[in-house]
Amino acid sequence: MTVTENTTASATAPSVVNDTLLSAATGMDAVTLRVGDLEKMSTYYSNALAMEPLEEVERGNEIHRVLGRGTTPLVKLVATPNLPGVDRTQAGLFHTAFLFEDQASLAATVAHAAQNTNSQFVGSSDHLVSEAFYFTDPEGNGIELYVDRARSEWKHSADGEVAMDSIYLDPNAFLAEHLDEQTLAKANTLPGIIGHVHLQVGDVPTARRFYVDALGFEPTLASMPGVLFAAAGGYHHHVAMNTWNSRGAGPRAASLGLGDVAITVPGREDLDALVARLKARNLQFADDGRSVQVSDPWGTQVTLGIGGSSVDQTLTR
Numbered sequence: 001m002t003v004t005e006n007t008t009a010s011a012t013a014p015s016v017v018n019d020t021l022l023s024a025a026t027g028m029d030a031v032t033l034r035v036g037d038l039e040k041m042s043t044y045y046s047n048a049l050a051m052e053p054l055e056e057v058e059r060g061n062e063i064h065r066v067l068g069r070g071t072t073p074l075v076k077l078v079a080t081p082n083l084p085g086v087d088r089t090q091a092g093l094f095h096t097a098f099l100f101e102d103q104a105s106l107a108a109t110v111a112h113a114a115q116n117t118n119s120q121f122v123g124s125s126d127h128l129v130s131e132a133f134y135f136t137d138p139e140g141n142g143i144e145l146y147v148d149r150a151r152s153e154w155k156h157s158a159d160g161e162v163a164m165d166s167i168y169l170d171p172n173a174f175l176a177e178h179l180d181e182q183t184l185a186k187a188n189t190l191p192g193i194i195g196h197v198h199l200q201v202g203d204v205p206t207a208r209r210f211y212v213d214a215l216g217f218e219p220t221l222a223s224m225p226g227v228l229f230a231a232a233g234g235y236h237h238h239v240a241m242n243t244w245n246s247r248g249a250g251p252r253a254a255s256l257g258l259g260d261v262a263i264t265v266p267g268r269e270d271l272d273a274l275v276a277r278l279k280a281r282n283l284q285f286a287d288d289g290r291s292v293q294v295s296d297p298w299g300t301q302v303t304l305g306i307g308g309s310s311v312d313q314t315l316t317r
Contacts, residue, residue: 017269019276022216024233026270028194029262029305030066030073031096033141036256038063038079040118044138045075048116049098049145050109050187069192074098078259086140086257091200091249091298093258094242095134095142099195103131106147107178108187110171113145124174126167129154129236133171139256146195154236162220162229162236196231196238197261200246202298204228207241210296214281215263215304216274238263252299263304274304 017023035041042065045051051067051074058064068074075096086092100106110133113119122134122142132146155163183190201207208228211217217230220237226244229237239261243249265271271292278285278294285294291305 017273018216019273020216021218022232022263022274023266023270025266026232026238027264028197028238029264029303030068030076031093031194031197031262032076032078032259033093033139034080034083034256034259035077035139036079036081036083036085037139038065038077038081040138041077042067044116044118045077048113048119048135048137049143050112050190051075052188069188069190072191072193074192074194076259080256084253084255087255088140088200088245089249090255091202091246091252091300092255093141094198094200094240094245095144096194097132097144097146097196097198099193100145100147101191103147103174103178104180104183105187105190105192106131106133106145107175108183108190109145109192111175111179111184112187113143114171121171124169124171126169127164128167129162129164131169131174133169141257142198144198148195148236151234161223164221164224164229164236194262196235196240198240198242199258199261199296199300200249201241201243201296202246202249204241204243206297211239211241214277214283214294215302216277249298251297258300260301260303263302264307265304267306271304271306 045067051069054066054068054073056065063079065077066073113135114121118138120136122136124133130146130148132144135143137143157163212219212230217232217239219228220231221229227240227242229240231238274292275287283294285292291303293301293303295301
C-alpha cells in the first residue's frame with residue numbers, strides 16, 4: 001500500500017495512490033438535479049443564489065442547463081417534468097452545500113436567498129467548524145450556504161472525530177456584521193464551490209460500507225445518532241448520510257430531485273484504485289476512461305471524475 005499524496009487536485013499531475021482511500025485532493029463537483037419546472041428553478045438559482053446560466057444542451061427529450069459562478073459549474077438542472085415530486089421520506093438528497101471563501105461572500109448570498117419569495121428559510125447554525133444557513137428551493141431540494149472556520153480552529157476528540165455541533169446562529173446579527181452593499185452588488189461573481197453533499201439513506205451501516213469501504217472516504221464523525229460524516233484529506237465532511245427522515249427507506253423510485261453526486265479525483269490512478277475496490281465488492285459500475293459511475297445501495301448515482309469539471313465535462317455526464 002502506498003501513501004496518498006497531499007497536493008492540489010490536478011487532471012494531469014501524477015498521483016501517489018492509496019489503494020483503500022480517496023486522495024487527499026478529492027473534492028466535490030456540480031450536483032445534478034432533476035427538475036419539473038426548468039424555468040422556475042433556473043430563475044430561482046439565478047436570483048436567490050446569484051448564479052448565472054453557463055451552458056445548455058438538449059439530449060433527447062431532456063434539456064440540461066448548467067448554472068454557476070464565473071466559469072465554475074455548481075448545479076446542473078435536467079428538465080424531467082413528468083416525474084413525481086421530491087419525497088423527503090425517501091433516500092436521496094438532504095441538501096447540497098455551497099461553500100464560500102469568506103463571511104462577506106456568504107452574507108451576500110444569504111441576503112439574496114432570504115429576499116427571494118420562492119425561498120424557504122429553514123434555519124442557521126454554528127457547527128464549530130463552519131457557519132451555515134439553510135434553505136429549501138421551490139421543488140423541495142435542501143440547500144446549505146456556509147463558510148468554514150480555519151482548520152487550525154477545528155477541534156478533535158480523543159478518537160480523532162471532528163468536533164461538530166449545531167448552535168443557534170442569529171442570521172440578522174451575522175448579516176449586520178458581514179454584509180456590505182459592494183459585496184451584495186457583485187454576489188454573482190464571488191467564488192463558491194460545492195463543499196459537501198448530505199444524503200438521506202435507509203440505514204447508516206450500509207451507507208458506511210458503500211461510501212467509506214467501497215468509495216474510499218474516511219469517517220470523520222460517526223458518534224452522532226442516525227448520521228455518518230465522511231471526507232477525504234482531513235476535511236470535516238465531503239459527504240454525509242443520515243436516516244433522520246428516511247430510516248428503513250428502500251431503493252429510490254424515479255422522481256424529481258437528486259440526479260447525480262459528482263466527486264473529483266486528481267488522476268486516472270485514483271479511478272483505477274476505485275475500480276479495484278468496486279470489483280472486490282462485486283459492485284456494478286460504468287467506466288469511460290475519465291469517470292466512473294456507480295449507484296449507491298438506494299440507487300443514488302455517484303460519478304467520480306478526473307479533475308474539476310469544465311462546462312463541457314458537466315454536460316456530458
